[in-house]
Amino acid sequence: MRSLRSHQSELLAVVRAIAAGEAGELRDILAAVTPGGGKSLLPVLAAKTLIEAGLCERVCWVVPRDSLRLQAEEAFVDPAWRTALGHALSVRAADNSPGDPCRGLEGYVTTYQGIAAAPDLHLAAFRRHRYLLVVDEVHHLPALNEADAAGGRDHAADVAAAWSAPIEPLLSLAGVRLLLSGTLERADGRRILWLPYRRSAGGRQEVDLAAPGWAVVGYSRARALAERAVLPVSFGALDGEAAWLGPEPEGGGERPRLGPHRLRAPAPHEATRPALFTALRTGFAEALLRRAFLATRSLRAERRRALGAGPGEVPRGLGKLLVVAPDQTQARRYLELLRGWVPPGQASSAALAVSDEPGAQETLAAFRLTTEPSILVTVAMAYEGLDAPEVAVVAALTHIRSRPWLEQMVARATRVDPNAGPYDAQRALVFHPDDPLFARFRWRMEREQGTRAKPDRRPPRQPSLGLPDWLEEELAEARERQGIIPLESNALTLRLSTLQPGPDLAAGLAAAREPEEQGDLLTPSRAERQLRHQLGDLVAGQAVEDAAEGVGGAIPRGAGLYHAYNAVLKRVLGGKSRSEMSVAELEAAMAWLGRNRLRDHLQLLEGDHRFGWAARQRREWRPPTGRPAAPARSPDLRRRSS
CATH class of the missing domain: 3.40.50.300 (P-loop containing nucleotide triphosphate hydrolases)
Structure with missing residues (x-):
């Protein structure tokens, strides 16, 4: 069985105190965890505790890059941690499709860019439910007053401010906020969005780790090495x-x-x-x-x-x-x-x-x-x-x-x-x-x-460096x-x-760390993609079979039975496209399609000029000799396959 690292145990203690009403007005948690120290489990621990206690209803996890959305999903469906923690929560990688971004699950994962592209969609979700908001690598988001003060001076600052502006209202609406970062400073020296600051004795601004209403969970590289969480x-x-x-x-x-x-x-x-x-x-x-x-x-x-791997083996x-x-x-x-x-x-x-x-x-x-x-x-x-x-x-x-x-x-x-x-x-x-x-x-x-x-x-003296922003994917302009x-x-x-x-860590290195299991996990977004593909294959299969029997024998140029059948299925599903459906709805659609023929429901295309030919075909089509026509059945998605 897996065991929690020290910072994970500390965070669990904090959220349990919040859930039990023992933390007063504390609703903000800052987790400053060294890179590689294991931040990805913290949202799972917080969501499980706060949702079970009823303090939050859902979780929204915001990441800086699209490639991190799948990893966030995997953190929730990891079977070893599900067993160890006794949770069954799932989140999905949302893509700004209309409707509920959670699709009936306990939460969703999106990106800074995703929120900036559709701020009203996410605001509506936060107004309907109490959310635990997790902001990953929060140091990428500058405080708005400082970013605004830049006045367009720096394109990278403008981009970052465009992310901060739509995320700030979500921070205000969230029931509890968990902010994750591997560093508590920005390369440009600006303040970080939402974090409390104070003036140090030397006059510099620094994150106020003792601010009221905040809990700070730290995990330094030294502690991570002592617990064998990272490698030398x-x-x-x-x-x-x-x-x-x-x-x-x-x-x-x-x-x-x-x-x-x-x-x-x-x-x-x-x-x-x-x-x-x-x-x-x-x-x-x-x-x-x-x-x-x-x-x-x-x-x-x-x-x-x-x-002991043999020739050709790649373990x-x-x-x-x-x-x-x-x-x-x-x-x-x-x-x-x-x-x-x-x-x-x-x-x-x-x-x-x-x-x-x-x-x-x-x-x-x-x-x-x-x-x-x-x-x-x-x-x-x-x-x-x-x-x-x-x-x-x-x-x-x-x-x-x-x-x-x-x-x-x-x-x-x-x-x-x-x-x-x-x-x-x-x-x-x-x-x-x-x-x-x-x-x-x-x-x-x-x-x-x-x-x-x-x-x-002290290290060698070094002049102030003009550093490019972390988001600059194409850095060749440095030549100019x-x-x-x-x-x-x-x-x-x-x-x-x-x-x-160093010697101060020698005692801690005696502790062993149980290896973590890995695997290609079936996350909600993967399950959705697989089911959408399977539905497409079933529709195509029926279209091919029926075309061979003459249903699509007089299709006008530029039209297709496959597209007509997709339109029928969409109407059967109440007008909801497959891209908007949850896993449960996709599974119900699969079950319905396994019991029914789309050609029996072409009447649903009546009045649609794009598919007038399909309606005519429905009236003119007769089953092959010796085979009775299937009686029309009304669409019913309430029954699901076992």
Whole structure:
């Protein structure tokens, strides 16, 4: 049986107190959980307790990316947690179709963009029922007064404010609010929507963790390591040098050649970013990618031997490689390099997931839930929230040095893989350029997990950085901002180091963590899709059979019996389209269609000029010789198959 981690137990205690009326006016919960620490169970715990107590009727879980909706559904239908917690709640991935977004279930999952696209739909749902509102990665949403003050100065700020504005009324209407985040700061320094703030002694604004009416549940990387909830990280820092052409002189003339400049330096300087920009687009990137590829291949071979896998077998737990590229152009170039290195016939083991690539969401799902692909190249789609425990190696070929971005990226590899053997045999391996900006991020990680023994140590001084927004999927415009032309780069030395827990965590590491089960779970949205496809197949089957018997023998050009039958079924279902139906309604439609023939109900198309031919066919059609016509039956969806 699974056991709860410390932050999950703390949250459960808070919501139980709220449900029992022992928490006064407390209705806001902030869960600050280190990336990879297991936030996805918190909404399940809160929803089960609050809905059972009658304090909330439904749950709405808002996520920043469409790819995270399915993972949210899976958290509720995970069979092991259903057994451990004794719950039967289900939520569905809503897509702004008209009607009830829950479709008869206990809640729904949507995105920031989904709420912004149809704010009235979600407002209506919150006015009909008392909701537990869960806002995932809330740090992406700026406080409205500050975003408004930007006055269109920053396109990214305008986009974020467009999300905050329709979500704020839902926060006001919600019965209880659960706000989740892996970081309590924004890269642009603005306040986060809804969170309480105070002025520190130094005059800086900071989240007020002791604000009245709020409960704060924290889970640091140090605690996560102590409970064996995340893996230690080994970094492969690759040094190199790069040369480029600088901007054109103001008076005209040839661009100056600059470099070669080393990536590694004691502190950032004017050449750091141009050198990194060049390195990620020339020979250095290929060298770093090659090292990450070989490390992954070696790991998979080692685990294959340990698991006793035979030739041609691809078991779970072998380990996967995630490549984070600087832009979509480079992502496609990296993919071609990787496919050139894999054995012949295995090119499909490397895949691409970027916003402009068709089927990107399906590729992400396959990377998470199946053994292939084993290599995924992306820019931003998979950096945050991707729950793929098999990722063991990351090639960090991104030029972004925002702390929240890098924490999320590293966290893709720090999840414990239950199929990869004992905890002590696993580790996360991250290959990255050895530049001083990344070194500062590493210093912070070491300090926060207890490996820095001297609290007075400081990282190298660093100037204020102009960071791109996390949502920028296409980052190639950096070339215009830099005003440089990359020429060449090469890799030099590789430094390997492991961030292990410090002495203060040694006692906690004695505790074992039970591995989590995985599987391709049948979520409500998957069930809906399957049932819709099955209904379509049944309608098509009847249309083909009846056309062969002459029902559709005189169909006018441009029309079709299949479309007419779909129209009949929609009328049988009371005018509700299949896309608007709940799982229960789809199952009832399947049962009805299994007992009835659509040709017996063509009278429902009478008066519709689009299907006048179908009504005429109904009057003129006779069953084949020797076969009596089936008596007309009135549509009745109340009976369902057992």
